[in-house]
Amino acid sequence: MNKLLNTITLSTFLLLSHSLQADDDIFDESLEDLLSMETELKADIGSRNGAKNILESRSPIDVITSKQIKSSGLTSLTDILRYFIAGFNAPETSVADGSDHIRTFTLRGMAPDQVLVLINGKRVHTSSLLHVNGTIGRGSSNVDIDTIIPISIQKIEILRDGAAAQYGSDAIAGVINIILKGANHKNSFSIHHGRRLENDGKSLITDSFLTFPLRYDGFFNISLQAKSQEQTNRAGIDKRLEHPYVTTHAGIPDSKNLLATLNTEIAQFDNILLYSSAIINYRDSEASAFFRPSDHNEKTTLLYPNGFLPLLNAKIIDTSLTVGINGELSNEIFWDLSNVYGYNRIKYYINNSMNYSLGALSPTSFYNGSLSFSQNTTNLDLKKDFYQLKIAGGLEYRYESYKIDAGDKSSYIDGGAQGFPGYSEESDIDKDRYSYALYLDTTYLFQEGLSLEGAIRYENYSDFGSTTNLKLASDYRVVENVLLRASLSTGFRAPSLAQSNYSNIATFGGVRSGTFQPYAPISQELGAKALKAETSKHLTVGTIYKVTNSTTITIDYFLTDVNDKIILSDPQTLTQEQQHKYKVEKISCFTNAIDTRTYGIDIKLNKKIIFQNSSSLDLTLWYNYNKNRVLKNITKENSFEQIDRVENGQPKHNIKLLSRYERNKLTYQLNLNAFSNYAQVINNEKYWFEKQLITDLDISYKITNDISIAIGGNNIFDSMPNRWDGLSSKYYGYDTIKPYSRYSPFGYSGAYYYINISMEF
Amino acid sequence: MLKIILISLLLTNIYAYQLENKLKVLIIGKVAKYISWQESDEDMFIITVLRDNDENLFDDIYQNKKIKHKPVSIHYIDDITQLQKTDILYLSPSNSKKLPQILEQLKNKNIFTISDIRGFAEKGGMMQIYFASQRVKLKINLENTQQENFKIKSSLLRISDVLRGNSTNE
Numbered sequence: 001m002n003k004l005l006n007t008i009t010l011s012t013f014l015l016l017s018h019s020l021q022a023d024d025d026i027f028d029e030s031l032e033d034l035l036s037m038e039t040e041l042k043a044d045i046g047s048r049n050g051a052k053n054i055l056e057s058r059s060p061i062d063v064i065t066s067k068q069i070k071s072s073g074l075t076s077l078t079d080i081l082r083y084f085i086a087g088f089n090a091p092e093t094s095v096a097d098g099s100d101h102i103r104t105f106t107l108r109g110m111a112p113d114q115v116l117v118l119i120n121g122k123r124v125h126t127s128s129l130l131h132v133n134g135t136i137g138r139g140s141s142n143v144d145i146d147t148i149i150p151i152s153i154q155k156i157e158i159l160r161d162g163a164a165a166q167y168g169s170d171a172i173a174g175v176i177n178i179i180l181k182g183a184n185h186k187n188s189f190s191i192h193h194g195r196r197l198e199n200d201g202k203s204l205i206t207d208s209f210l211t212f213p214l215r216y217d218g219f220f221n222i223s224l225q226a227k228s229q230e231q232t233n234r235a236g237i238d239k240r241l242e243h244p245y246v247t248t249h250a251g252i253p254d255s256k257n258l259l260a261t262l263n264t265e266i267a268q269f270d271n272i273l274l275y276s277s278a279i280i281n282y283r284d285s286e287a288s289a290f291f292r293p294s295d296h297n298e299k300t301t302l303l304y305p306n307g308f309l310p311l312l313n314a315k316i317i318d319t320s321l322t323v324g325i326n327g328e329l330s331n332e333i334f335w336d337l338s339n340v341y342g343y344n345r346i347k348y349y350i351n352n353s354m355n356y357s358l359g360a361l362s363p364t365s366f367y368n369g370s371l372s373f374s375q376n377t378t379n380l381d382l383k384k385d386f387y388q389l390k391i392a393g394g395l396e397y398r399y400e401s402y403k404i405d406a407g408d409k410s411s412y413i414d415g416g417a418q419g420f421p422g423y424s425e426e427s428d429i430d431k432d433r434y435s436y437a438l439y440l441d442t443t444y445l446f447q448e449g450l451s452l453e454g455a456i457r458y459e460n461y462s463d464f465g466s467t468t469n470l471k472l473a474s475d476y477r478v479v480e481n482v483l484l485r486a487s488l489s490t491g492f493r494a495p496s497l498a499q500s501n502y503s504n505i506a507t508f509g510g511v512r513s514g515t516f517q518p519y520a521p522i523s524q525e526l527g528a529k530a531l532k533a534e535t536s537k538h539l540t541v542g543t544i545y546k547v548t549n550s551t552t553i554t555i556d557y558f559l560t561d562v563n564d565k566i567i568l569s570d571p572q573t574l575t576q577e578q579q580h581k582y583k584v585e586k587i588s589c590f591t592n593a594i595d596t597r598t599y600g601i602d603i604k605l606n607k608k609i610i611f612q613n614s615s616s617l618d619l620t621l622w623y624n625y626n627k628n629r630v631l632k633n634i635t636k637e638n639s640f641e642q643i644d645r646v647e648n649g650q651p652k653h654n655i656k657l658l659s660r661y662e663r664n665k666l667t668y669q670l671n672l673n674a675f676s677n678y679a680q681v682i683n684n685e686k687y688w689f690e691k692q693l694i695t696d697l698d699i700s701y702k703i704t705n706d707i708s709i710a711i712g713g714n715n716i717f718d719s720m721p722n723r724w725d726g727l728s729s730k731y732y733g734y735d736t737i738k739p740y741s742r743y744s745p746f747g748y749s750g751a752y753y754y755i756n757i758s759m760e761f
Numbered sequence: 762m763l764k765i766i767l768i769s770l771l772l773t774n775i776y777a778y779q780l781e782n783k784l785k786v787l788i789i790g791k792v793a794k795y796i797s798w799q800e801s802d803e804d805m806f807i808i809t810v811l812r813d814n815d816e817n818l819f820d821d822i823y824q825n826k827k828i829k830h831k832p833v834s835i836h837y838i839d840d841i842t843q844l845q846k847t848d849i850l851y852l853s854p855s856n857s858k859k860l861p862q863i864l865e866q867l868k869n870k871n872i873f874t875i876s877d878i879r880g881f882a883e884k885g886g887m888m889q890i891y892f893a894s895q896r897v898k899l900k901i902n903l904e905n906t907q908q909e910n911f912k913i914k915s916s917l918l919r920i921s922d923v924l925r926g927n928s929t930n931e
Contacts, residue, residue: 026783027822031791035920038895039781053779066894154894184893216880217891267880271857328858 041065043157044121045177047453048166048383048392048441055544058453058473059161059487060556060602066181069150071660071669073698073712073756075192075205075227077145077153078103081176082745083671083696085158086602086624086654089136092747094250095738096133097420098346098371100287101253101314102144104137107160107173108558108626109650110598111565112142114172114493114534116163119148120180120263120277122322123167125342128373128402130498132515132568134641136649136743139568139590141373141498144344145176147281147318151188151207152223152261154181160602162538162560164491165455165471166441168396172491172536172560173598180263180277183219185211186760194754197718201232201252201749216267227257231287232749236739240293240730247291247309248737251749255285272327275338283316286351289419290731296418302360310353310419318344336381345372348407350417357414369407369423373498375400393440401432402497404504412505421506431501435461435494449477459492463500464532467492481546485556489538495531495566499590513571513586522582523589526572532592536562542602550608559599561631564592570639593635596646600626615663622656641681648679648686649743665702669712671695673746680741682724682732687741690722694746700756710756718751784897785890786818789851789875792888792899793828795917798848799871799910805834809847811863812839812855841866852876852886860884871909882924887911900924 026034041063042051054061064084074080082090082105090105104112112131117124127144131137156178163171192205205227212220232251237244262278289310294301300308324338348368355362381394404427406412411422439457446452453473460466471489478484505514518528542556571586579585605621628650630643653676661668673694679686698712721744723734732738740748789808806828810819823833838844841863850872856863857878864885867874874887881889882902887909889900899921906913 027787027826029787031788031795031917032920034784034788034791035897035899037780037784037897039784039892039897040779041895042781184891184898216883218880269880269884271879330858332855332858 045157045159049390049443058475058485062158064156066154071667077148086622086656089650089745091136091743092252093135093742096135098129099131099133099135101285102127102129104142109628110173111140112137113140116167116171116175117143118177122340123377125375127344128371130502141496144318147279149223149225149259149261151209152180154179161540162489162491165457165469165489169494183217188760190758192756194752196232197751202230204228218265218267220264223261225259229255234748236736239736249288250738253285253287258282275324277322279320281318286311286313297356299356299359303354308352311351312420313349315347334383338379340377343374350420353418355410355417363410366411366417367408368411370405372403388445390443396437399434400497402501403430427503429501431497433463461494483544486541491536493534499566500531512584514584515588528589534562534565552606554604556602562596565594565596566590567593591635593638594630595632597629597631618660620658624654627652640684644681651675651678651745667700669698675745678743680743687724689741692719694719707759713753715751721748786822790828795914797912806831807834807847808849809836811852849873854878
């Protein structure tokens with residue numbers, strides 16, 4: 001029996017490895033053929049010890065190439081990631097204040113601030129916006145990745161694993177590393193125009209990429225994007241009116257964007273490399289609050305006899321500058337010294353509004369104040385290979401500051417401007433902190449196909465103390481084409497300065513409600529504690545099966561436990577005595593409120609078929625399952641809505657079928673994207689939204705070698721989420737202002753069709 | 762079961778080369794047919810590899826193979842002072858610090874130099890191999906090749922980036 005088992009096992013190993021050996025000999029290929037062969041996709045992410053073939057990585061890594069980005073027809077990075085990455089969710093919300101203007105995103109259903117974003121391997125700052133409304137990602141700040149121009153990107157690496165022991169805070173659900181184009185690219189220019197099926201949401205986008213070669217394969221690259229986006233409106237009728245009609249905007253906002261991305265490397269003869277990159281983004285975006293009918297307040301008609309629709313205008317500046325130098329010492333120690341400064345500021349204005357307390361003298365336009373966040377990170381990295389042992393390590397110093405500037409007095413006094421009361425002097429704050437870290441990452445290659453990596457990172461924050469995290473990862477090639485991999489790690493996410501210091505008081509329906517810092521006297525009286533870091537534990541186990549040289553299957557199971565996750569509590573009603581003392585009736589506060597568990601699986605099939613007529617078909621079939629559970633409700637005061645948003649607010653299943661067919665001058669890209677159902681809670685009732693299938697298509701034709709024209713569409717069959725099932729309230733309901741859930745993973749603006757002309761020179 | 766593990770480990774070592782490395786090594790030999798050396802009385806076509814960690818790959822690929830109708834011989838050296846008669850010298854990236862000294866020693870020896878060191882073609886080398894957008898690419902410094910009396914067929918120049926002049930040997 002034992003012999004039989006051994007024979008079967010051995011035969012399986014040999015069979016599995018056979019398919020690769022058969023087509024392994026390429027010695028007789030011509031030089032031209034060798035030059036046209038596609039090499040392995042490599043990624044720097046996942047280890048500090050150099051780029052690695054993603055099909056040999058110890059942790060699951062996906063790469064989106066510039067070619068894929070171009071043939072998707074998409075013009076924003078958030079949409080690109082949603083298009084290519086199963087389990088990446090980016091709802092399009094509206095009537096949610098600042099959240100309308102900076103899109104949030106999640107990986108594996110976890111929080112937006114549990115994803116670390118890097119550019120060229122360096123940490124990117126988050127935006128200053130805290131999502132405080134009832135959206136996916138409530139209570140968190142995320143990186144505004146739409147500040148990066150897709151045409152400037154060479155590839156995007158996505159590490160689907162915990163990696164805080166390597167990269168520090170936030171690397172819990174995963175890490176996104178955006179590699180900007182370097183040397184050996186052509187100049188390019190494109191113009192894109194599109195609109196929705198309902199003939200709104202028109203967009204006009206121009207992109208240009210200019211590259212200037214410098215000595216020793218150096219380069220200076222500049223990318224520019226100008227983007228004009230018209231709003232979409234899928235709002236329903238306003239039933240509060242005697243003669244109901246559509247009063248409010250519900251859809252993507254009106255926005256104008258100017259973006260620039262710079263990337264340069266200046267190589268010296270003696271192997272010293274100076275490098276720099278910069279992101280500059282200005283966005284002017286406008287979205288609405290709910291319509292105020294003429295009977296909204298007794299003073300409404302003083303300025304607006306027929307009611308009014310407050311329009312929130314966000315003027316956003318987001319910049320970052322990286323400068324660095326690297327080289328190699330005589331003892332072959334590679335060193336790298338870098339500094340990254342990032343800054344985000346949002347200035348809020350509200351137009352077509354009024355402050356009821358000022359009556360007929362109220363302005364109609366207000367400056368509501370601003371939020372800003374800056375981050376400066378300095379790193380010294382060292383790396384050396386000792387034959388099979390690779391050692392990398394370094395030091396990091398980071399300084400962060402967070403600021404709220406008060407708006408015009410008229411924007412916040414006595415209830416403030418309708419639609420979005422300004423930040424008051426009580427909210428005006430300027431806080432900072434610093435942290436330093438020591439880290440070490442070692443990899444030992446026992447032999448090809450068997451390695452062990454260990455990483456450790458110690459980090460000390462001036463506001464909450466220190467943390468040490470560990471990671472162990474290994475891969476073992478059972479036979480040539482079957483690799484097993486596993487990783488085990490701990491992680492953390494530092495409470496953001498915004499979570500620790502944000503405060504604002506607003507009046508809704510005559511009720512004065514405030515968000516207060518945990519250290520504010522009112523919070524202390526209610527028992528609030530200073531925020532501590534979220535901590536996490538990760539396990540990933542998977543396999544890569546290289547069926548042939550052109551077909552691979554990867555399967556990865558993941559489990560992430562997060563303790564002390566920070567959320568923004570529901571408003572609590574104060575006692576009469578407290579209300580009198582603090583002049584506020586309800587209070588919300590950020591707290592280390594829940595423990596969560598996220599687990600699931602990714603199954604991915606990649607196949608490339610080259611036909612006899614030299615056409616080719618690239619196929620990816622990817623299934624992601626993720627389940628989020630709240631294991632412990634620490635504060636016991638979180639509502640059903642808060643808990644359910646974590647557990648059911650996002651689809652648990654996502655299947656993508658990506659295909660690209662190239663023949664001569666034609667390229668077809670077809671993408672099918674299926675989401676499972678999700679739920680939103682309103683007034684303590686849970687409403688489910690059905691599964692959906694979205695189809696995207698891009699057809700591109702090369703007019704000449706350098707000029708292409710593409711037509712295509714996203715959600716071409718105009719799939720729409722179902723309306724609220726059985727809900728019919730003033731604001732939310734199948735037959736009223738907001739007929740769709742803001743949690744919809746593909747928005748609710750419907751089909752979008754476009755034409756794109758691009759040229760290279 | 763132990764046997765199976767041993768066999769699987771054995772298989773691992775045989776077929777584990779990366780396509781990038783394989784292409785690089787193959788191209789080092791492939792370009793020879795486009796290049797004319799001065800008269801050589803050697804019976805073998807010699808490729809010398811200066812400090813490379815993937816030595817077995819050269820042996821595996823060129824074992825029992827011919828270049829320019831001659832059997833291929835692969836020599837490995839750790840230091841340029843060990844260099845003997847050779848047709849092609851491949852310099853691995855680990856030689857980048859000593860590149861000026863190495864190239865100085867190769868003057869007037871009619872040795873075709875190939876490397877994947879960054880900026881190699883501009884730093885005095887003859888042919889640079891580099892990777893961009895998952896493709897291997899070639900960059901040839903024509904002046905450097907002419908200084909060593911190499912003639913390169915136009916068909917190779919057509920598929921390579923060609924630097925004309927501006928050779929930098931600072």
